[in-house]
Amino acid sequence: VYMLDFGLARQYTTASGDVRQPRSAAGFRGTVRYASINAHKNKEMGRHDDLWSLFYMVVEFVSGQLPWRKIKDKEQVGLMKDKYDHCNLLKNLPSEFRPFLEHIQILDYFDQPDYNMLSNLVDQCTRRKNIRDSDPYDWEKCSADTSITTTNTSALHAVKQTNAVNLGPSTHGHGATEVLDENLSYVEGEEPLKKAELIPLNEVDNRYVEEGVVVLSRPDADTPPAKYEQDTKAKEKG
16 A cells, blocks of 8 residues: 555654544545544544545455445445444455454544454465555556556555555445545644645655645655756646
8 A cells, every 4th residue: 555645644642652632623634435424523533534545445446345335425425434334345245354453443532443453464364365566457467568567566666565455256346436526634623734845756755744734745756846846837837
């Protein structure tokens, strides 16, 4: 998994390393389909909320869809998630994801997730299913043009080896366009975002994980930000 920007990121610790006190109302941020229940309730989100989004995405990867996929209204999706028996989502998932779900269900804002345990569960699953880091991704297996696929994905493999985890049946078309439409961020009346920063992907690090700062990543990572801005303005004028 590659994190491309920190547009909706917020530091959860203070300068001294303590977990920040949660705000009484934080506003909704995220993508409706994968947002945690806390996000729908406008609560301050913590580390466990990221894991809820990860869980929802894994369910969609394996099962092909989530129960609320066709519902566009944010409030309705939130109510459905709140009342839904999430154990039903484990139906098509490997057995290792039951303790994964049970763990994130008991976490609150201040709790630190047991990342080692969760990571070990995924590793255990991949070993049991004889999945190797070098295995092709699902879209590499299904691509009609192998040469193009290899070219497009080789750069990612060169940057960092990642687990190509095929946890379930091959599914296609998870509604990427729909997900883009579901993305919501800052609500009316809140402090506006600071000016976006254009930086190369290879310079994205914790320096840019600051409250209210949007980081726009881009493919031409070797181009200095200032030159990129000049080139962009020139193209717009042309």
